[in-house]
Amino acid sequence: MRIDLTVNNVGDVSARYLTWAPSPLRLRLLDATPGQDVVVTLSEDRQSNGGSVRFCATPSGRYTTMLKISVPTSGTSVIVYVQGKFGAPSQADGDVSIVVSNDSKSVLGRLPVMVRVRRNADQLTSAERDRFISAMAQLNNRGTGRFADFRNMHVAGRANDQAHGGPGFLPWHRAYLLDLERELQAIDPAVTIPYWRFDRPAPNLFTSDFIGMPDALGTVRFSPANPLQFWATDGVQGILRRQLGASPGTQADPNILTEKQTLALGSSYQKFRIMQGNPHGSAHSNYFGGSISSIPTAAKDPLFFLLHCNVDRLWAKWQSQIGRYDAKVAAAYDSGLTPTSLLAGHNLNDTLWPWNGIVTPPRPSTAPGGPMAGSSCVSAPGADPLVSDMLDFQGVVNSSAKLGFAYDDVPSS
Structure with a gap:
C-alpha cells in the first residue's frame, strides 16, 4: 500500500x-x-x-x-x-x-x-547567493538574453508614466519583480529575488563575490568566479555604479528612512505610498551615481532588483501589520473599485502594461516581454494582470489570489 x-x-x-x-x-x-x-x-x-x-x-x-x-x-x-x-x-x-x-x-x-521565500540578501548562504547570481547571469546571457525585455520594460516609450508618479508605482513594480522572478525560476526553481535592506549595512552583499564592488571610476568589479562579470546591457558590457560616500556594505545612509519610519508613514495607502520618494528614491540616489541612480538606466544594474524587492517587502509588511490586502477597503489603495480618474495603469481595475500588450496612447508605444510568466504553484495573476491583482499577494482575502511569493519576515496574515 x-x-x-x-x-x-x-x-x-x-x-x-x-x-x-x-x-x-x-x-x-x-x-x-x-x-x-x-x-x-x-x-x-x-x-x-x-x-x-x-x-x-x-x-x-x-x-x-x-x-x-x-x-x-x-x-x-x-x-x-x-x-x-x-x-x-x-x-x-x-x-x-x-x-x-x-x-x-x-x-x-x-x-x-x-x-521558498524571498530572503535578506545579506543573510544568504554562499550556495543561495551563487544560485541567484548564476540565474541572473543566465537570464542576461552576456546581453543577448531575455533580461533585455526587463530592462526595456522600465524605459520603453512612456514606461515612466506606467511605473512611477502615482499609486500604481507599488503594484507595477510588484508585477515586474514577479515576472522576473518567475523567469529566474524557469532557470533554477529554487531561486527567489533577495532583498537589500538599504537602511542597514549589508557587508555580505557588497562584495566582489555577490553584487560587485565599484572601483574609483565607478566600474563594478567582480571576482573571477562571479558570472555577473559578463553582465551586459544595450550592447555594452559592465555595470557603472559610482560610490558617493561610505559603502552601504559598512554604513547605512542616515538620510534614508528606516523600516520603522517607513511603516509609520500612515494607515492609508495614500499616505504610505509617499515612500516612493524616501526611502525608495533616496536608496536609488544617495549611495551611488551611475545607472542605479536614474530611472532611464536603473534597471541596467542587477542591484536595482534587490533594491525594489526591499521596497516591495516594506509594502508587504505594511499590508500585513494593518490588514491592507482587500481591494474593497478604501485605505488599501487610493481609490474605490471602479474609478477611472487616474492615469491609465494606476486605477485599481486597470490592466498593467506591458503585460496587457496595449500600445496605444496613453500607454507606451511598445510592450516588451509579452504576457506575465506563469507558475506551476499558483494560477494568479494570469497573463494580463490588473492593478488590484497585486494587493492580496498571499491570498489572505481570497486564497486563489495568492501570487506564490512571500518574505522571510512577513507572515501570511
Missing part, C-alpha cells in the same frame, strides 16, 4: 514549492485492499537548517507539526493543507519532506518540498 502525494494541485516537481500561505495537499491511496479507511499521519522530515512545514485539515484552521487523516481505500483523494512554518524557510531545494506513515510507523509516502 502506497500514498500518492500532490501539492498545489499539480503532480509535477515544478509545483513542490511552498510559502507561508496554505497550499492544497492531495493524498490518495494506491494498491490498497478495499475496506475501511486507513488512518495516516502527516509529518515532516527536515534536513539540518532546512525548511519546516505545518499541516491542517482546512485552509484557515490551526496548523500543526503532525496531522492524522483518514484516507479511503477506494482511491478517492483527500485534500488537506500544508504551509511553511513562519520563520523557518528552506535554504536548499527539497530540504524538507512531507512524510505519510501509518499507525505502525511504516512510511507510505514521501514528498520533498521547498519553503
